Amino acid sequence: MEMLAKGMLELQVNGQKMAVLARPADTLLHVLRDQLGLTAAKPACETGDCGACTVLIDGKPVKSCMVLAPEALGHEVTTVEGLKDSPVFQAFVDTFAIQCGFCTPGFAVNAHALINACPDAGDDVIEDWMDSNLCRCTGYDEIKAAVKRALAAKKGQE
Ligand code: FES
Ligand code: FES
Numbered sequence: 001m002e003m004l005a006k007g008m009l010e011l012q013v014n015g016q017k018m019a020v021l022a023r024p025a026d027t028l029l030h031v032l033r034d035q036l037g038l039t040a041a042k043p044a045c046e047t048g049d050c051g052a053c054t055v056l057i058d059g060k061p062v063k064s065c066m067v068l069a070p071e072a073l074g075h076e077v078t079t080v081e082g083l084k085d086s087p088v089f090q091a092f093v094d095t096f097a098i099q100c101g102f103c104t105p106g107f108a109v110n111a112h113a114l115i116n117a118c119p120d121a122g123d124d125v126i127e128d129w130m131d132s133n134l135c136r137c138t139g140y141d142e143i144k145a146a147v148k149r150a151l152a153a154k155k156g157q158e
Contacts, residue, residue, distance in 0.1 A: 011072055012084030013038070016038040022069040023068040029064035032079060040080040040105035051133030054106035055079045061113045061132070086112045087153035088099045088146070099137040107133050111147045117152045121147075 007021050013036060020035045032038040032055070041064050044052035050064040055064045056078040080108075083089075088111045090096075096105050107130070114121060114129045121129070126147050135143065 003055065009069060009154055011077060012075065013071070013077045015076075022068065024068065024070060026069045027065050028055070028069050028072050028077070031062060032077075033068040038079045038081050041109075042050075042102055042105065043103070043154060049134070050103070051106040051110060051135050052103050053107045054133065056109060056113060059113065059116065063112045063132075070088060079107075080109050083112050086150075087157065088115070088150040090138040091146040091149035091153060095142050095145040095149055097138055097142040103135040103138075105131060105134065111143075111150055115146060115151050119151065119154065121151060 007023065008019055009022050010017055010019050011031070018036055020031050022031050029041055029043055031043055035109070036141040041055050042052035042074070043065060044050045048063045051063060053063050053065045054061050056062070057067070057072060057075045059078070086108070088108045092104060092108060101122075110130060110133055114126065118125050118129070123144070126144055130143065132149065
């Protein structure tokens with residue numbers, strides 16, 4: 001853990017050390033968006049209910065609206081901007097799992113974590129895992145199909 005000048009934190013984000021100025025009550029979501037320009041994680045409910053703000057901390061999906069920036073010290077934060085090589089993006093496109101796209105970064109991050117943690121995930125696991133994210137416009141069937149496609153693509157890469 002590294003503390004810099006008062007209010008300055010050094011976070012590890014997408015493989016790089018980044019210094020940010022944060023008050024103790026600032027959420028990770030707002031620091032990522034407002035200070036680092038990583039705007040893919042979206043502020044929507046900001047009560048931990050919708051998953052639009054999902055990022056990875058040490059590879060595990062978390063809702064960044066519910067994490068204080070200082071809590072991320074000493075951990076690796078990954079946003080959707082840091083997952084450019086993930087098979088989930090093409091899978092979402094191929095299965096038409098995107099409409100307005102507002103929820104998509106959160107779903108993509110969560111799906112990426114799933115294909116890494118549970119490479120043999122079946123329908124029940126996919127449903128439970130993705131249950132943390134809400135979409136107001138795309139059918140959930142398309143999103144589930146995208147996750148299955150991403151699982152298959154990841155297996156093909158190995
Ligand atoms: S904005 Fe974080 S869960 Fe909805
Ligand atoms: S694609 Fe519009 S909210 Fe999910």
